Amino acid sequence: MPRVATLVLLAAITVYVTSDQIVVKSFQQIFPSAGANQVKTLTNNVNKQTTAGKAKEVIKKWVPKNAAQVSFMMITDPANDPKLIAQKKALTFIDYRYSLKKYINYLYNQAVSSKYLTLAEADSMRTMFWAADKKAANNYTVSSVAFMSEASSKVCSL
Numbered sequence: 294m295p296r297v298a299t300l301v302l303l304a305a306i307t308v309y310v311t312s313d314q315i316v317v318k319s320f321q322q323i324f325p326s327a328g329a330n331q332v333k334t335l336t337n338n339v340n341k342q343t344t345a346g347k348a349k350e351v352i353k354k355w356v357p358k359n360a361a362q363v364s365f366m367m368i369t370d371p372a373n374d375p376k377l378i379a380q381k382k383a384l385t386f387i388d389y390r391y392s393l394k395k396y397i398n399y400l401y402n403q404a405v406s407s408k409y410l411t412l413a414e415a416d417s418m419r420t421m422f423w424a425a426d427k428k429a430a431n432n433y434t435v436s437s438v439a440f441m442s443e444a445s446s447k448v449c450s451l
Contacts (some may be wrong), residue, residue, distance in 0.1 A: 295318045311396055312423035314340045318430040324360050329357045349384050356380040386431075393433065397422060416422040418444060 317329075317336045320397040324332055342348040345361050360376045401419050410418065422440045429435035 312420060313397070314416070314427075315390060316427055316430050319386065319432075320383065322430075323386065324379055327360055331355075335359070339387070346388050348387045348391070352380060352383045352387065356383070389433075390431065421447075 315336055317333050320332045320336050320339075321327075321329070324335075327335075338351045338355070339348045340423070342351060354380065356376055362378055397419060401415050404415045404418070405412055421443055422436070424434075425443065426436040427441040429439060
């Protein structure tokens with residue numbers, strides 16, 4: 294029996310870890326002129342990282358080699374370079390994602406430690422949020438509305 298419990302726990306952890314991943318569409322919006330396979334590879338490599346710093350390094354190495362030049366104009370001011378602008382957007386996005394993960398984990402821990410939610414309820418809410426986030430292609434504005442709508446309908450049905 295303890296072995297079964299361990300396997301169930303590992304499966305739950307695997308589902309949780311994969312649920313908060315960045316989706317390919319997010320990077321496609323930041324790098325629209327890059328190839329689909331290149332963006333998919335970038336997304337997979339960023340999702341493998343455990344810290345924001347490591348994820349940012351992956352992006353910094355990827356952009357010069359893979360981000361296609363959007364314009365054929367001569368760029369005189371480096372601040373106007375489309376590659377650098379896209380890289381800055383991607384790095385900001387990484388900061389946002391890691392902050393969001395910390396925030397969701399904080400809410401989860403507070404809900405459980407204050408006994409506002411049971412562990413099962415908190416797991417369900419967290420899973421529901423990350424599912425909404427995935428459907429919304431990591432767009433917090435859309436995912437938060439979808440999550441609140443689904444969560445309120447779930448609570449009202451109890």
